[in-house]
Amino acid sequence: MVMAKFVTAQEAVQYIHSGDRVALAHSVGEPQALVNAMLDNYQAYQQVEICHMLALGPCKYTRPEMAGHFWHNSLFAGPGSRDAVNEGRADYTPNLFGESPRLFYEGFLPIDVALITLSPPDERGYCSYGVTVDYTKCITECAKLVIAQINRYMPRTYGDTLVHIDDIDLAVECDEPLFHRPILPVGEIEERIGQHCASLIEDGAAIQLGIGTIPDAILHFLGEKNDLGVHSEMLCDGALGLLKAGNINNSRKQINKGVSVVTYLYGRDELYEYAHLNPKLQIFPVNYVNDPRIIGQNDNVVSVNSALSVDLIGQVAADAISADKIFSGAGGFVDFVRGASFSKGGKSIIAMPSTAMGGKASRIVDQFEAGRPVTLSRFETHYVVTEYGIAQLRGKTLRQRAQALIAIAHPSFRDQLKEAYERRFKEPYPS
Missing domain, CATH: 3.40.1080.10 (Glutaconate Coenzyme A-transferase)
Structure with a gap:
């Protein structure tokens, strides 16, 4: 050496x-x-x-x-x-x-x-x-x-x-402060999405949440939950209150019992200070934390990810706006969807506002335009949540999926989605 x-x-x-x-x-x-x-x-x-x-x-x-x-x-x-x-x-x-x-x-x-x-x-x-x-x-x-x-x-x-x-x-x-996560206000739409998502998280669940106002809103509604666990790609400041209050104690996890497991943190000084020499929060390489075979060893995994758009058969676009416009990347999205699928009692949630572009575009669409990359196939989508409710897609036919998704689309776009339904399935939209 x-x-x-x-x-x-x-x-x-x-x-x-x-x-x-x-x-x-x-x-x-x-x-x-x-x-x-x-x-x-x-x-x-x-x-x-x-x-x-x-x-x-x-x-x-x-x-x-x-x-x-x-x-x-x-x-x-x-x-x-x-x-x-x-x-x-x-x-x-x-x-x-x-x-x-x-x-x-x-x-x-x-x-x-x-x-x-x-x-x-x-x-x-x-x-x-x-x-x-x-x-x-x-x-x-x-x-x-x-x-x-x-x-x-x-x-x-x-x-x-x-x-x-x-x-x-x-x-x-060279000593210099670490990057700090900007704290953005949680609006009414995010609160409603957070409340819907929290209703799907039961006592003892092992949760994975990402970055943003929707995860912050979900955490706000978990204060009445007990014995939650964390096996997550990352952890933000919003979880600190639940960790300190004991709502998150990792007592029901099957692996890494008693320990919150992540692959990185992104927050502010209070979070970094909490992590310092704290054996109850442990950080491992991503090829361990994000391995679906590892994730799935815990029961009742609930994975929450955001998306850009979902079509009426349940395909999810999360990393690209169009064929030639990249927005982000897959990150751990697919890793944790698959991990939740391997988990006994696991749930994968796609959470997003119903509209984009200041309300001018629906995030729930009839179909993706040609060439738009699909991040998650229709075979892997469990729940889709907007501020208007929850669409449970597992075990649903194409017709049933489309109906469930239209029901949680923004009201301004439901009529055109119903028309698309009727063209696709050659039948009137159920009243």
Whole structure:
């Protein structure tokens, strides 16, 4: 093993060479000082590929003036990279979050340089990946060169989170606050969706929730539930109240009993402080947390994911608006839908407002336009929830599915959906 060499950020990025593929740690684990130093040095590079999933930084390497110096390969098009992908200034690689480590471990995307964030080492020399283990552990193990920003703001967490300082090639000591999740107000529509979803979550359920106002609203309505568990891709601040009050205690889980299990956190200081040296919250690589075979070992898994649109036979579009307009990525969507299917008593919920574009478009549509990517097939959709109610699709015929979905569409669009029903099924819509 090579002893880590402590250098400045400017010295560290001199080891990145033209033509390298550079993988950035995911989400909150993005090493801001290293990324900024690399950007400052952009004129020294030609065709350096930047590869990552959800980026919380501004993604300046996608800007037009960086053309020829950097090329972005997005595994999940977030706000900072979405325009570049859709304007042809970056690429998008479809993948499932739970399988993303295979891209690196099995050589589909060989990594030259990994840029990561770690906590300071303990007395034995072990650093912690902190709140982002996900695929970050994988790129550390696969990259030819590993450069770590050692940041005292990164908590030390339990789970599979340790790496020895000897296994880091270059280390840069730079303390800076971690990314914070913006807190957005929960509106009336989100509250109604949250209440409907919460009605499907029973005592003892193992829950998975994502990011956004709908998950926040769901958590608000779980205060009367007991013995909930967490086996989730990620965890946000909204769960803290339930964790501290004991509504979430993981006592009925079949695996990781008594422990909340996630692959990353995204919140604010209170959440990161809660995670620090807390054995009741453990963080593991994404190829464990998001493996449907692992998820399904818990009973009564309830997975809640958002979507862009659902058609009348139950197909779900969650990552693309059209054939040539990427919105995000699959992330852990499919992983947890399948995990819930494997779970005894499991439920998968697709939760979304009934309209988009300020009410001008229905999210429940007759059919998707030609070429629009389908994230989830009709065979895997369990529940669809809008502010107007719950459509349970499992075991339903195509006619029954269409009727259930029309019933929870926005009233302004129900008549045209009923007309589409009559054209498709050659019968009057039931009164």
